[in-house]
Amino acid sequence: MLLQQYDKDFEAAIKVCGSVSLAQQKPWIQNKTFRNNILYNKELEMDKYVDTIQFCELERDLEIMNAGDLSEIGEKGINLSGGQQARLGLARAVYQDKDIFLLDDPISALDAHVRKNIINNVINGMLKHKTRILVTHAIDFIHMADKIVIMEKGRIAAQGTYEELLDNPIFKRLQDINRINKDVTQKENNEEDKESNTSKKSTPVSQKESDDSESAKKEDPVYPSKLSSSEKEDLFKAFGRKTKKDDGRIIKDENDEVIEVTWETYKQIFSYYGHWSQFFAIFVVIFGVMWFETRYSYVIGDWANEEKEVQLSSYTANSVKIMKILLGSTLLNCVRQYMVRLLISNTMERVHKEVLQKIIRAPINLFFDVTPTGSILNRFNGDMHHFEHIIHSLIGLMYQSMHLIMIIYTVSKANAYVLVAIPMLLSYSIYIYRFTIGSMKEIHRVLRVTNSPIDNHYSETMSGNSTIRAFGTKKFSIAKDHENNNKNLLAQQVSFATWVWYSAQMKISSSALMIVAAVLCVQNRNVADTVVLSVAF
Numbered sequence: 046m047l048l049q050q051y052d053k054d055f056e057a058a059i060k061v062c063g064s065v066s067l068a069q070q071k072p073w074i075q076n077k078t079f080r081n082n083i084l085y086n087k088e089l090e091m092d093k094y095v096d097t098i099q100f101c102e103l104e105r106d107l108e109i110m111n112a113g114d115l116s117e118i119g120e121k122g123i124n125l126s127g128g129q130q131a132r133l134g135l136a137r138a139v140y141q142d143k144d145i146f147l148l149d150d151p152i153s154a155l156d157a158h159v160r161k162n163i164i165n166n167v168i169n170g171m172l173k174h175k176t177r178i179l180v181t182h183a184i185d186f187i188h189m190a191d192k193i194v195i196m197e198k199g200r201i202a203a204q205g206t207y208e209e210l211l212d213n214p215i216f217k218r219l220q221d222i223n224r225i226n227k228d229v230t231q232k233e234n235n236e237e238d239k240e241s242n243t244s245k246k247s248t249p250v251s252q253k254e255s256d257d258s259e260s261a262k263k264e265d266p267v268y269p270s271k272l273s274s275s276e277k278e279d280l281f282k283a284f285g286r287k288t289k290k291d292d293g294r295i296i297k298d299e300n301d302e303v304i305e306v307t308w309e310t311y312k313q314i315f316s317y318y319g320h321w322s323q324f325f326a327i328f329v330v331i332f333g334v335m336w337f338e339t340r341y342s343y344v345i346g347d348w349a350n351e352e353k354e355v356q357l358s359s360y361t362a363n364s365v366k367i368m369k370i371l372l373g374s375t376l377l378n379c380v381r382q383y384m385v386r387l388l389i390s391n392t393m394e395r396v397h398k399e400v401l402q403k404i405i406r407a408p409i410n411l412f413f414d415v416t417p418t419g420s421i422l423n424r425f426n427g428d429m430h431h432f433e434h435i436i437h438s439l440i441g442l443m444y445q446s447m448h449l450i451m452i453i454y455t456v457s458k459a460n461a462y463v464l465v466a467i468p469m470l471l472s473y474s475i476y477i478y479r480f481t482i483g484s485m486k487e488i489h490r491v492l493r494v495t496n497s498p499i500d501n502h503y504s505e506t507m508s509g510n511s512t513i514r515a516f517g518t519k520k521f522s523i524a525k526d527h528e529n530n531n532k533n534l535l536a537q538q539v540s541f542a543t544w545v546w547y548s549a550q551m552k553i554s555s556s557a558l559m560i561v562a563a564v565l566c567v568q569n570r571n572v573a574d575t576v577v578l579s580v581a582f
Contacts, residue, residue: 061145062290063144063176063371064144064145065143065147065516066138066142066143066145066146066147067129067144067146067147067149067515067516068137068139068146068147068148068149069149069150069151070151071127071131072122072130072131072133072135073131073134073508073509073511074125074133075419075504075509076117076118076119076120076501077118078114078115078116078118078286079107079110079115079117079118079133080094081132082118082133082137083097083137083140084137085137085140085516085518087141091277091278092274092277093140093142094140095276095277095281095284097136097139098114099270099280100139100163100166100167100170100266101132101135101163101165102155103132103136106132108393113283113546114284114286115285116283118133120417127157128156131150131151131153131190135151135442138151141174141516143516144175144176144179145174147178147515148178148179150180152164152181153181153182155316159376160186161186164189165267165268166268167268170268170269177192184219184220185223188207190207191206193205193206193207193210195210195215195216195219202215203215207530215296264489282464315443317392317395317396317399319388319392319395327384330380330381330384330462331381331423331440332447334374334378335447335448337370337371338374338451341374342371344370345367348363381440385436385440388436389433389434392432400424400425402423404421404424417497417498417500417501418501418504420497423493423496423500424498453467466557466561470554470558472558473554474551477547477550478547481546481547482545486539488536489540491536491539492533492536495532495536502522502529503526506522
């Protein structure tokens with residue numbers, strides 16, 4: 046209700062006056078740097094940023110990270126512990142400096158010492174002049190609240206100040222449960238301390254002294270900060286210590302991939318399509334289709350060369366012959382389509398099964414931690430689609446090759462001199478193809494790279510829907526989505542333009558062949574049937 050996440054037709058009885066900031070028990074973590082997760086579309090203010098890092102107990106965490114606050118955080122905070130995620134989400138909420146703070150139990154994953162510092166320095170320190178609504182199961186600090194509301198089974202069981210609830214039976218029951226839990230926890234901690242003390246007896250005295258001196262240096266920060274501006278500037282510089290060896294990145298950039306296509310690559314691709322006999326069967330069917338098409342042209346040509354009286358008398362016989370040819374061609378085309386769809390279905394099943402098995406068995410730290418979700422989805426979506434495209438391209442190549450052979454054969458019957466022009470046009474076509482294929486490889490890579498951020502951003506936005514609405518940053522998310530889509534659409538336009546250019550070049554070469562054939566056919570116009578077939582093809 047406070048986040049306005051309800052149907053617009055619903056008349057809410059709650060009116061929120063002021064901006065809202067949200068810190069959740071399981072916060073929304075973006076696949077960005079540590080610093081950008083805290084800033085979250087806000088400008089960097091060094092003093093406020095350093096105070097936020099210190100009072101949210103994140104300074105020690107930054108010392109552990111290789112690149113400090115410039116370290117990249119994996120998707121959903123996969124390289125952070127539960128406590129680190131909670132403190133990072135709290136730091137983001139604090140840095141936004143809103144009027145109302147909704148704290149959905151962000152201290153539950155913290156240990157007692159850190160929790161105490163967060164309560165004193167953040168909730169009752171940096172946010173002491175703000176409206177704070179803390180939802181929590183921990184009642185150790187409940188006496189600090191201005192007002193307490195106890196919920197039970199979705200309803201308000203009791204409410205009031207701490208002094209007013211001291212005699213409430215529900216509140217007493219909660220205190221008894223909390224006391225029992227603390228006794229059990231204390232007992233477990235004492236047993237762990239005994240075991241740790243036993244193991245530490247062999248520790249050298251010099252090591253103990255160094256540990257004590259190190260811990261003495263690390264004093265807990267106390268609100269308000271006593272650091273000067275110069276000291277904060279030094280701290281800020283220490284937070285971001287990106288080096289050449291480690292730039293803080295954990296997610297692989299698909300732009301960095303170097304893919305070398307060898308004959309083994311083609312061999313592996315063809316292995317997914319099954320036995321070669323399937324392509325041979327499709328080739329035979331295509332040959333039959335081409336035979337029927339050629340036979341149809343010859344029947345029409347022979348019929349056209351007959352005398353007018355003979356044409357009329359053989360009308361029925363030729364019509365039946367043409368109908369049989371068309372029927373046979375149609376049936377073979379249906380068989381071809383069925384065989385192609387069956388081949389695609391079997392191939393996609395094999396590829397999908399192998400990809401799924403490899404992804405399921407992939408190591409978490411070496412694959413899932415460093416691979417964006419969009420790239421994984423592309424394996425099942427984009428790459429699978431390209432396998433299907435390869436099959437269609439191969440079948441189309443077989444069909445066009447046979448069609449080209451038929452054209453050359455038929456045109457050369459009209460005049461053999463046309464064979465002189467074919468090698469030149471073929472060389473030109475090969476040159477254009479080799480010139481285009483390199484560009485298309487790069488364009489395809491750009492298409493794949495620009496498609497992944499769309500899926501990543503969509504998945505990230507859906508998981509952080511509550512935070513986005515609470516902070517009122519829907520416009521930023523929509524703008525980012527538009528930016529990702531524009532990049533992908535631009536790559537698609539370049540791909541389309543490249544294919545249009547390639548098609549235009551091929552049409553120029555085919556038009557040149559057609560002109561040569563037409564000129565030569567004019568010279569042999571006495572051979573009517575061959576001329577008609579040549580022009581028809």
